[in-house]
Amino acid sequence: MEKEKIILTGDRPTGRLHIGHYVGSLRGRVELQNTGQYSKLFIFIADAQALTDNMDNPEKVRQNVIEVALDYLACGLDPSRSTIFIQSQIAELCELSFYYMNLVSVSRLQRNPTVKSEIQQRNFEASIPVGFFTYPISQAADITAFRATTVPVGEDQEPMLEQAREIVRRFNHIYGETLVEPDILLPGNAACQRLPGTDGKAKMSKSLGNCIYLSDSADEVQQKIKGMYTDPDHLRVQDPGRVEGNPVFTYLDAFCQPEHFGRYLPDYPNLDELKAHYRRGGLGDVKVKRFLTAILQETLEPIRTRRKAFEQDIPAVYDMLRKGCEAAREAAAATLDDVRRAMKINYFDDAELIAQQAKRFKAE
Numbered sequence: 001m002e003k004e005k006i007i008l009t010g011d012r013p014t015g016r017l018h019i020g021h022y023v024g025s026l027r028g029r030v031e032l033q034n035t036g037q038y039s040k041l042f043i044f045i046a047d048a049q050a051l052t053d054n055m056d057n058p059e060k061v062r063q064n065v066i067e068v069a070l071d072y073l074a075c076g077l078d079p080s081r082s083t084i085f086i087q088s089q090i091a092e093l094c095e096l097s098f099y100y101m102n103l104v105s106v107s108r109l110q111r112n113p114t115v116k117s118e119i120q121q122r123n124f125e126a127s128i129p130v131g132f133f134t135y136p137i138s139q140a141a142d143i144t145a146f147r148a149t150t151v152p153v154g155e156d157q158e159p160m161l162e163q164a165r166e167i168v169r170r171f172n173h174i175y176g177e178t179l180v181e182p183d184i185l186l187p188g189n190a191a192c193q194r195l196p197g198t199d200g201k202a203k204m205s206k207s208l209g210n211c212i213y214l215s216d217s218a219d220e221v222q223q224k225i226k227g228m229y230t231d232p233d234h235l236r237v238q239d240p241g242r243v244e245g246n247p248v249f250t251y252l253d254a255f256c257q258p259e260h261f262g263r264y265l266p267d268y269p270n271l272d273e274l275k276a277h278y279r280r281g282g283l284g285d286v287k288v289k290r291f292l293t294a295i296l297q298e299t300l301e302p303i304r305t306r307r308k309a310f311e312q313d314i315p316a317v318y319d320m321l322r323k324g325c326e327a328a329r330e331a332a333a334a335t336l337d338d339v340r341r342a343m344k345i346n347y348f349d350d351a352e353l354i355a356q357q358a359k360r361f362k363a364e
């Protein structure tokens, strides 16, 4: 029998989701959900992981759980087809992490490039919280508790997936074939893997103030694109311009579809021609930005509208999450049963064990 295909992925609730999240993972998840090729999808809000570097700001995490849930629903994740849940409510994940800690060395965690750079960004060098340091282990628990085969995430998560795969192999080697080795699923298009900020900086991040949020109003989107960084040497329209490292073109790479030209910029047949004109000179930033604005508004408008509708019934959103947590907990509990059996810590559901021990002590 072919292995059941199961998707799992999640986001830290430290802010509303932005268009980087959208092209990096969210858009793909919705497509995967709608293909019907996966028997299950688990999509979760990683509040416990968010607390590993926001331990002193629980209110921020709490507020953003509902924001992320609304962003999910707005993008078309459908609770009748995907299990949407909150990480902290699944106690089994803690238990699993605890056992996995025996399978990972401190030096292995220290070598994780994502953790390394995050420690720097957060000025944790002098004093790293243990919970933060070990979050790749907890992430392996997230993935394996649901027997995920496929994890759609951005490329920055590659070291986490590698860590999870190592834990699975080690576990299965020691305790017998129990866990499923997951594969990463990256977005096909390079622009989608790491969308830069509107200021041209390498990453969209709330602290840099360079994000376009999925829930931004049409007006905010327009203003943000208007103020976007472009090629600083492209001063006059007739000057030749640079496309590489120019975020306006990176966003076009991520969002532009062939049909957008017919609708909004019929003078050009495709993106290559538009780029060629910009490079040659004679194409102004304003025109390119207008085109990008039209495309982004077309993409974001239905998301905005759906979000507004879900915002009208917040209790229903919490109810959806609660049901998701219940279903997720059931799935994780089934894996934990297998794990406990494999690790020989299932004392009370093993009649043979008790009979064996009784016999042993009688013989003595």
Ligand code: TRP
Residues within 6 Å of the ligand: 008, 009, 010, 011, 012, 046, 049, 139, 142, 143, 151, 153, 157
């Ligand atoms: N680390 C991910 C992020 O920062 C969130 C996350 C937590 C996750 N656990 C996961 C993603 C498991 C995929 C699978 O966005």
